[in-house]
């Protein structure tokens with residue numbers, strides 16, 4: 001019997017912080033798992049090093065489901081982003097190993113190919129409507145068939161999703177950046193730039209928008225209704241997701257499709273959203289929702305209720321997660337869309353990946369396993385840097401949802 005012989009946790013910052021788990025079996029097969037939780041990276045690294053690694057050594061790496069159950073139920077303390085990210089890292093690495101042992105790409109182990117490629121959306125942004133329109137044009141020229149549009153709200157500080165320079169990276173060094181927020185200004189302005197995008201470019205591509213948890217349910221209902229003529233692919237995270245019942249109110253008022261779930265970590269966190277058909281797309285990811293094993297369980301539940309997938313895929317997830325996501329997306333019947341931001345060059349010096357972008361889609365490649373390698377020597381050149389995501393404050397100084 002093959003055994004897990006070694007479990008190593010790497011923390012490095014090639015462009016941004018990533019936590020990576022590498023398992024090595026007694027047969028010399030390695031598997032990679034992403035354990036990155038943006039702004040709380042070391043909590044997951046400690047969870048793995050101090051509490052999980054001692055449980056893995058000498059286990060049979062073939063028993064993915066049993067190891068998942070052992071780590072989830074065996075801890076007694078369940079769910080939550082730190083726990084589920086740690087479990088995900090182990091699970092993802094075990095699928096990578098199983099693929100390599102079988103000589104098959106992971107999507108084959110999940111039932112094989114359901115589609116030729118994985119539709120992705122990119123992030124266009126602007127400091128005003130004119131620069132947003134230029135950015136949308138640029139992404140259309142790059143071949144994207146789906147584009148998320150965000151522009152800075154005038155007089156409301158730094159709005160969500162607006163890039164400064166060539167790279168979007170909200171996590172700041174040292175203490176969190178504090179950014180002012182005005183819901184009133186956003187509700188007045190955001191529909192105008194979404195309409196401007198449709199006026200300029202028409203309806204021949206998918207248009208998405210991320211509200212980023214900043215509205216109350218009735219505000220979100222008003223927003224969704226206001227932009228119905230823009231025919232959005234989705235409005236994302238219209239209201240904080242931990243209150244699943246809030247989405248019923250939004251649903252009663254608008255036909256704009258709703259996507260939610262990037263901060264949610266288990267099937268229990270999306271149960272009512274899915275079974276009561278309060279959303280159209282579930283955005284849970286491999287890395288924050290317990291790995292391929294648990295994400296597949298969420299997606300299968302979603303399929304029963306005509307809810308499609310739309311996994312989070314910003315660059316705060318490592319290329320290991322992106323590859324795992326593309327394998328899952330390739331296989332599941334109810335795939336919707338995959339978020340995609342290309343990683344910076346420093347990241348790709350450390351992670352070599354088979355995932356390829358072509359004509360608006362991602363392709364997983366046919367290497368056995370996930371098709372990603374980790375260069376720990378290259379990673380040594382990029383030590384961990386403490387970073388925090390921003391905090392939003394209303395104009396009266398009180399804390400708002402970022």
Ligand SMILES: [Mg+2]
Pocket residue numbers: 210212236237262
């Ligand atoms: Mg988002």
